[in-house]
Amino acid sequence: MIPKKKWGQNFLRNRGAVDKIVNAIEPQPGEVILEIGPGEGVLTEKLVELGEVTAIEIDPHLAARLRQKFGDIIVNADALEVPLPSRPFRAVGNLPYNVGTPILRRVIADPNFRRAVFMLQKEVADRLVAKPRDEQYGFLTLYRELFASARILMKLDPGSFHPAPKVRSAVVVLDPDRKPFASDAFIDLISAAFRMRRKKLVNNLTTYPREDVLTALERANIDEGTRAEELSLDDFARLFNSLR
Numbered sequence: 001m002i003p004k005k006k007w008g009q010n011f012l013r014n015r016g017a018v019d020k021i022v023n024a025i026e027p028q029p030g031e032v033i034l035e036i037g038p039g040e041g042v043l044t045e046k047l048v049e050l051g052e053v054t055a056i057e058i059d060p061h062l063a064a065r066l067r068q069k070f071g072d073i074i075v076n077a078d079a080l081e082v083p084l085p086s087r088p089f090r091a092v093g094n095l096p097y098n099v100g101t102p103i104l105r106r107v108i109a110d111p112n113f114r115r116a117v118f119m120l121q122k123e124v125a126d127r128l129v130a131k132p133r134d135e136q137y138g139f140l141t142l143y144r145e146l147f148a149s150a151r152i153l154m155k156l157d158p159g160s161f162h163p164a165p166k167v168r169s170a171v172v173v174l175d176p177d178r179k180p181f182a183s184d185a186f187i188d189l190i191s192a193a194f195r196m197r198r199k200k201l202v203n204n205l206t207t208y209p210r211e212d213v214l215t216a217l218e219r220a221n222i223d224e225g226t227r228a229e230e231l232s233l234d235d236f237a238r239l240f241n242s243l244r
């Protein structure tokens with residue numbers, strides 16, 4: 001079957017990486033393993049030895065082929081839309097690059113998420129683990145921090161895949177660490193804060209009256225000339241409380 005670009009089909013050919021990914025999942029009793037984008041099944045064949053698996057594949061041809069081998073654990077659906085498991089799950093996948101970030105965001109915000117082991121573009125992995133003032137630090141870093149801890153398990157060169165992608169890849173392990181202030185309103189605040197990266201925070205938070213923002217910054221002990229990229233998640237939490 002010819003790999004389809006529109007679904008980000010770069011199949012993993014590095015056996016050492018497959019083992020490392022599978023070993024990092026560590027499923028616990030009662031948890032289900034949710035595989036996203038099983039492709040040709042290189043991870044699936046190891047995952048079924050670890051525990052109960054559900055695998056979501058968008059490509060009907062690949063899904064049909066996988067079903068012949070693995071049966072009805074294969075679901076032909078879009079991982080951005082299919083309901084996530086209603087009981088504790090560990091997600092794993094060599095994520096399609098075009099939808100890797102929204103899939104990750106959906107998974108880590110889910111109350112049943114217990115771990116995720118995701119292959120992503122290295123540039124996205126760097127954003128996930130960045131620190132304030134790093135070039136890669138931004139909305140995605142803070143969104144991740146709101147729900148999970150993250151560490152990079154390994155980096156891979158394009159030659160580990162067929163066909164070789166243009167970019168480098170990295171595997172990230174995410175564990176639940178949901179903050180009590182995680183909410184849509186908080187996500188809206190960090191999203192607005194990074195709208196124009198080089199602008200001062202006060203000029204990005206235009207959905208609030210300017211006076212309110214200035215007062216809240218003062219109350220939160222944050223200089224009014226600060227840019228979003230200088231603030232930690234705790235700083236944003238203080239600002240969020242002061243704004244309300």
Ligand code: SAM
Binds near residue numbers: 094
């Ligand atoms: N896991 C396989 C591997 O490591 O070789 C395939 C990885 S390939 C990078 C991404 C896979 O995700 C492809 O099989 C593709 O068809 C599938 N895919 C793409 N978009 C998807 C979506 N929205 N929902 C579910 N699967 C998707």
